[in-house]
Amino acid sequence: MxxxxxxxxxxxxxxxxxxxxxxxxxxxxxxxxxxxxxxxxxxxxxxxxxxxxxxxxxxxxxxxxxxxxxxxxxxxxxxxxxxxxxxxxxxxxxxxxxxxxxxxxxxxxxxxxxxxxxxxxxxxxxxxxxxxxxxxxxxxxxxxxxxxxxxxxxxxxxxxxxxxxxxxxxxxxxxxxxxxxxxxxxxxxxxxxxxxxxxxxxxxxxxxxxxxxxxxxxxxxxxxxxxxxxxxxxxxxxxxxxxxxxxxxxxxxxxxxxxxxxxxxxxxxxxxxxxxxxxxxxxxxxxxxxxxxxxxxxxxxxxxxxxxxxxxxxxxxxxxxxxxDTTPAIHDKKDAVELKAVRDTIEFRNVNFSYRPDIPILKNINLKVNAGQSIALVGNSGGGKSTIVSLIPRFYDIDSGNILIDGVDIRDLTLTSLRDQIAVVFQDNFLFAGTIRENVSMGKPDATEEEIRNALDMAYLTDFIDSLENGLDTYIGERGILLSGGQKQRVAIARAFIKNAPIIILDEATSALDNKSEAVVQKAIDNLMRNRTVFVIAHRLSTIRNADKIVVINQGEIIETGSHNELMEIENGAYKSLYNAQFKNSAKKDDTASSENMTPNA
Known part of the structure; x- marks a missing residue:
């Protein structure tokens, strides 16, 4: 009883x-x-x-x-x-x-x-x-x-x-x-x-x-x-x-x-x-x-x-x-150590991953990246490019294999210290209701005015900010609705700049922009990539020609790896086919635009 x-x-x-x-x-x-x-x-x-x-x-x-x-x-x-x-x-x-x-x-x-x-x-x-x-x-x-x-x-x-x-x-x-x-x-x-x-x-x-x-x-x-x-x-x-x-x-x-x-x-x-x-x-x-x-x-x-x-x-x-009482699936181990810096390599070793047990997404991924290198991930849509970069900050945990930073499995690192070393610029970056200052400084909450201004300069935002009545304290609405697509991307890049992380992830950061906006944002990205280890996913292959290493992914598997020149030399190669197809489409658009400009009263 x-x-x-x-x-x-x-x-x-x-x-x-x-x-x-x-x-x-x-x-x-x-x-x-x-x-x-x-x-x-x-x-x-x-x-x-x-x-x-x-x-x-x-x-x-x-x-x-x-x-x-x-x-x-x-x-x-x-x-x-x-x-x-x-x-x-x-x-x-x-x-x-x-x-x-x-x-x-x-x-x-x-x-x-x-x-x-x-x-x-x-x-x-x-x-x-x-x-x-x-x-x-x-x-x-x-x-x-x-x-x-x-x-x-x-x-x-x-x-x-x-x-x-x-x-x-x-x-x-x-x-x-x-x-x-x-x-x-x-x-x-x-x-x-x-x-x-x-x-x-x-x-x-x-x-x-x-x-x-x-x-x-x-x-x-x-x-x-x-x-x-x-x-x-x-x-x-x-x-x-x-x-x-x-x-x-x-x-x-x-x-x-x-x-x-x-x-x-x-x-x-x-x-x-x-x-x-x-x-x-x-x-x-x-x-x-x-x-x-x-x-x-x-x-x-x-x-x-x-x-x-x-x-x-x-x-x-x-x-x-x-x-x-629920324990998050991704959490710190009891003996997790802090990641102080990224000095040597980032390595994917026999990595397999699936969102659902019956549908494998990544299959036996092996990739080694030296600190300071820029790595471009290319391939058809749905091949697993975004999934690969989302595993580095442990948005998801792998099914098997290892992801190592300087030889240490990222699951043995504290989540906070791991993510402190990484800055991400997404295709559709989320901006919070508030001011431009608040959204930029979230990359470093204690940032000085000078650091904020420097980040704005590097993101090509200074002229835009100076044109606003309230400057940095301009309210941008929920999800940044009062800004254009290019302006939102540059705010996100400034946010990544001010964080000053050694690893940068660019997940199709310019794919949703028009040509003019993309040109400005690309300049800002070029500034962001300097002296950092960069993982970039780009739908326009012309923007990643200078990457140190290009990785071609298809159906969750790495099928080609090398520089642009090396991959272009592979006869009937996947990258070469993608690049040529994209170049031809671009040339056709340019020819069409030229003919329209030559037409009277066009």
């Missing part, structure tokens, strides 16, 4: 929440202690009715004053109300702090997860699990704890009044009380699956909102509003059905408890009348008993309405700690 109590959801959930309650334990304890007299005061009023009613109904006297009892009841009620206000205030104070601490812990955990964690989840699911569940868990925790304590002490004191007046009537009341609580044991299993489905639909709703915000231009450009509207309405219909199912499975509890309680009251009145007629109970004692019984049953009858929310809160707590 004791073991069952210890492992009950109530005890387990409150025990798990204790580390978050502990910093505020004094105020939390004070609020709980104040629940004792608040609950017990119900019994005082019921107890006082016995001598008062006996004096009024039997002895026809009310003592020194007929107003004493009403004033006594009002005074106690005012005191109880004041203490209830203080408990509510303390609960809100403690609850807000606990909620914020829990959300902070969840956000810290979110930041620790690997890239694959985000690949398999949508934004709505992240928001629901990491934000909404914390609100539901903490709100339910404190409100339910307060309700539980006050009801326990109110019930115990009222049961004492029942036995004080008549132990025979009390036995009937206790038996009925036990029958009233029995249906509550069935609710948790009935609503669990509904709660999970409701959470899934709720996260889908948030995802649609996020997609509408981020993709508003695409929706408008393609007149996609009807489809999005229908998608949203389908989710709303699903939520409606789930709410109805929740009502069907849980709302019977409160009426059932009302019916059971009414049976107990009816049985008590019937048997109590017999006790009065046989002089086994005074009228005052009967009135006091009925008052205590009503005070006991009334909150219990209404408890059915709260019990569903209690279970939802407990399930939210379970989901929260399911996340907090």
């Amino acid at each position: 004791l073991e069952q109590l210890r492992n009950s959801p109530f005890i387990v959930n409150y025990r798990r929440m204790w580390p978050f309650v502990k910093p505020y334990w004094f105020r939390a304890l004070l609020a709980m202690l104040m629940c004792f007299p608040i609950g017990s005061m119900d019994a005082v009023i019921a107890w006082f009715l016995k001598p008062y009613m006996d004096m009024v109904l039997i002895e026809k006297t009310a003592g020194s004053s007929p107003w004493f009892a009403p004033l006594f009841i009002v005074g106690f009620t005012v005191l109880q109300g004041g203490m209830t206000y203080l408990v509510t205030y303390l609960n809100v104070w403690v609850g807000t702090h606990i909620t914020q601490d829990l959300k902070t812990a969840l956000y810290d955990k979110l930041l620790s997860f690997e890239t694959s964690f985000f690949d398999t989840r949508n934004s709505g699911d992240i928001m629901y699990r990491f934000h909404n569940d914390a609100d539901v868990a903490c709100t339910g925790l404190l409100s339910n704890l307060r309700l539980f304590i006050s009801r326990i002490f109110s019930s115990l004191s009222l049961i004492g009044i029942l036995f004080y007046n008549s132990w025979k009537l009390s036995l009937i009341a206790i038996i009925v009380l036990g029958c009233t609580f029995y249906p509550m044991t069935r609710v948790r299993n009935l609503i669990r699956s509904i709660v999970k489905k409701t959470i899934a639909s709720g996260s889908q709703t948030m995802t649609v909102y996020n997609e509408t915000f981020a993709g508003n231009r695409t929706i408008t450009a393609y007149n996609f509003q009807p489809q999005q509207r229908q998608k949203f309405r389908d989710i709303m219909k699903s939520l409606f059905k789930l709410n109805i199912k929740m009502t069907q499975r849980s709302s019977w509890l409160s009426p059932m408890m009302h019916i059971t309680a009414s049976i107990g009251i009816a049985a008590t009145i019937g048997y109590g009348s017999h006790l009065i007629l046989t002089n086994q109970l005074t009228p005052g004692g009967f009135v006091s008993f009925i008052a205590a019984l009503l005070m006991l049953y009334t909150p219990i009858k209404n408890l059915g309405n709260n019990f569903t929310s209690v279970q939802v809160s407990f399930m939210a707590i379970e989901r929260v700690f399911e996340i907090l």
Whole structure:
């Protein structure tokens, strides 16, 4: 019995929440202690009715004053109300702090997860699990704890009044009380699956909102509003059905408890009348008993309405700690060492990798790069180029083989020190809502004004910044929406510059730009590549002709390696075929442009 109590959801959930309650334990304890007299005061009023009613109904006297009892009841009620206000205030104070601490812990955990964690989840699911569940868990925790304590002490004191007046009537009341609580044991299993489905639909709703915000231009450009509207309405219909199912499975509890309680009251009145007629109970004692019984049953009858929310809160707590207990797939070893610098080589040794176990992406990759070299990865789309460079900063971990920096496996290095040595410029760089200064300096938060200006110069951003009214403090909107594609790329390059990392990864950094923007960005990239080890993925082969080593990748395998000249000498080589095909396409475009320029009124 004791073991069952210890492992009950109530005890387990409150025990798990204790580390978050502990910093505020004094105020939390004070609020709980104040629940004792608040609950017990119900019994005082019921107890006082016995001598008062006996004096009024039997002895026809009310003592020194007929107003004493009403004033006594009002005074106690005012005191109880004041203490209830203080408990509510303390609960809100403690609850807000606990909620914020829990959300902070969840956000810290979110930041620790690997890239694959985000690949398999949508934004709505992240928001629901990491934000909404914390609100539901903490709100339910404190409100339910307060309700539980006050009801326990109110019930115990009222049961004492029942036995004080008549132990025979009390036995009937206790038996009925036990029958009233029995249906509550069935609710948790009935609503669990509904709660999970409701959470899934709720996260889908948030995802649609996020997609509408981020993709508003695409929706408008393609007149996609009807489809999005229908998608949203389908989710709303699903939520409606789930709410109805929740009502069907849980709302019977409160009426059932009302019916059971009414049976107990009816049985008590019937048997109590017999006790009065046989002089086994005074009228005052009967009135006091009925008052205590009503005070006991009334909150219990209404408890059915709260019990569903209690279970939802407990399930939210379970989901929260399911996340907090999850160990990220990519994390530091216990004996991980720091990477101070990159002095010698970066080597891929028999590396195999797959996003899913049944679909291999990289197959037996062997590649050795000397510090200071520039390495270009080329090949058809989907061949694994971006995957290779994403393994260096451990966005993903390999299935087998080794990736070594100066002879040390990167899995033996601390993640922070490894990523401190790497700067990445993506094809679509993410800029944060804020100013240009904030986005550039995130590469080095303590950067001086001089360092920032130097990074801007190297990224060919100075003239643009100087043309803005607020300069570096210009707000660029969420995702940098107020900047052009070329400007966003140069901000990202400045961010990489200021980090001053020895390893640079350029993942098709110019592929989404027009020719004019690409020319400027390419100059900035050339500056960034100086005296660094560079991995570059480029769709235009003319931009990587001067790379120290060009690696041709096809279907996850390295098929050719060498300099541009060496690869061009391979008869029927893959690189030569790609280069010639691209050169011919470029020549055709140039010829077409020339003929158009020669045409009158072109």
